[in-house]
Amino acid sequence: MSTFPPVNAAIIARYEQPGPRYTSYPTVPEWSRSFGAADYADKLSEAAREGALSPLSLYFHLPFCRHMCAFCGCNVVVTRDSTKADEYLSHLEGELALVAGHLGTRRSVSQLHLGGGTPTFLNEDQLARLWKAIQRHFSVKNDAELAVEANPVVTRSHQLKLLRSFGFNRLSMGVQDFDPEVQQAIERNQSFELTAGMVADARRIGFRGINLDLIYGLPLQTQAKWERTLRRMLEIRPERIAVYSFAHVPELKPHQKRLPTEQLPSGEAKLSLFRSAYNAFVGAGYQAIGMDHFALADDELAIAQNARTLWRNFQGYTVKRATDVIAFGISGISDVQGAYAQNLRPLPQYYRAVSGARFATVRGVLLSDDDLRRRSVITDLMCNFWVDLGPDGLNYFHPELGQLRRLEEEGLLTLRGSEIALTSLGRVFVRNVAMVFDPYLRRAKDAPKPFSMTV
Secondary structure: OOOOOOOOHHHHHHHOOEOOOOOOOOOHHHOEOOOOHHHHHHHHHHHHOOOOOOOEEEEEEEOEEOOOOOOOOOOOEEOOOOOHHHHHHHHHHHHHHHHHHHHOOOOEEEEEEEEEOOHHHOOHHHHHHHHHHHHHHOEEEEEEEEEEEEOOOOOOHHHHHHHHHHOOOEEEEEEEOOOHHHHHHHOOOOOHHHHHHHHHHHHHOOOOOOEEEEEEOOOOOOHHHHHHHHHHHHHHOOOEEEEEEOOOOOOOOHHHHHOOHHHOOOHHHHHHHHHHHHHHHHHOOEEEEOOOEEEEOOOHHHHHHHOOOOEEEOOEEEOOOOOEEEEEOOOOEEEEOOEEEEEOOOHHHHHHHHHOOOOOEEEEEEOOHHHHHHHHHHHHHHHHOEEEOOOOHHHHOHHHHHHHHHHHHOOOEEEEOOEEEEOHHHHHOHHHHHHOOOHHHHHOOOOOOOOOEOO
16 A cells, blocks of 8 residues: 555544464463473474475574663563673573584574674674574574664674674664654663664675664654654665554563553554554655565565565564574574474573573473464465465355454455455554454453554
């Protein structure tokens, strides 16, 4: 769609509800602590049977931050002591060896992501130590996508140069909002000049596909302030922009209680912020990607979406469809051979498990055939705004047809045989459409939903 569709108050009232972002299906609340280290080990051994030529995706959670921003939804460890990372790296090395021991000859990597936290909390020696440990156990392909998240406030140019020398080629930075009052409210002070300077540095040394994050729905955001932020973002013109809806979940993230919640925009006021971002970026030559990303028309994400081959995992939208994603570090989530497995979050417990040569798995889930089929449908909807349910799809998903036809009448989608195509309005409420295919939500309809609002 070239412009944001009209959305009236009645539509917002109908669809504003708690709902998953579907970074996984089944979603995390459905996972079980009965899935443990032995189950994860079995799945890694299954992954080994894919053979040496089947590439992997690796994720490393580097949780350290010097400060906890009040809006943050990540799993972080707040410290200013850089030596804390040394102990963590020792255990990451142990986990790498443990995983590699189960993978046999399958060590090829097509995608690698350093997330956090703040990965650039690590100094150059620590970053080099991590890279050597990775190389010790895995072989990174020449055309691999190597991405790192960075906070311009703590990142230095020489760190980026070092990462680039290792082969890192993608960079993502959080901005959230350039307005000083909003930054003060969310406790994240980061000037436009600092951000623009780091993007310029990154481009100069060869990073491509640079992504900047914005968040709408933060305290004190107004239309006028937000439009200034959008204009400044277009001055930088990164190849990719993420515009996330603020996930206000203080029951899960108690530090969010520090926010002035009475000044959080919601409903029409919140959606109007996304509308402004959409129109500004699409009008400037970006293509809307999935539910909350924008990419320049010649970016590989835009090309993949046009070909309906865009994919999504816990690290975001991607064109690299590695069959297995293996995560390292606290709270890391692996997606291996039809199972999700999540590591422990507290550092002491993670350290005890790895020191004892045990996987630090705290919970997970084995996906049934039905789960796998529904995950495929939801992923296509979230990535490509289209899905073909297959030759028997109308029979298989017969219980969902009534809801789908109602959404068609309300203008969110069109049904053509077994194909579902989202309209411009349906793309705005793609999470609501995906929820139709999630029977876990129906089974738990009276239980509290630990999800952010879909608007």
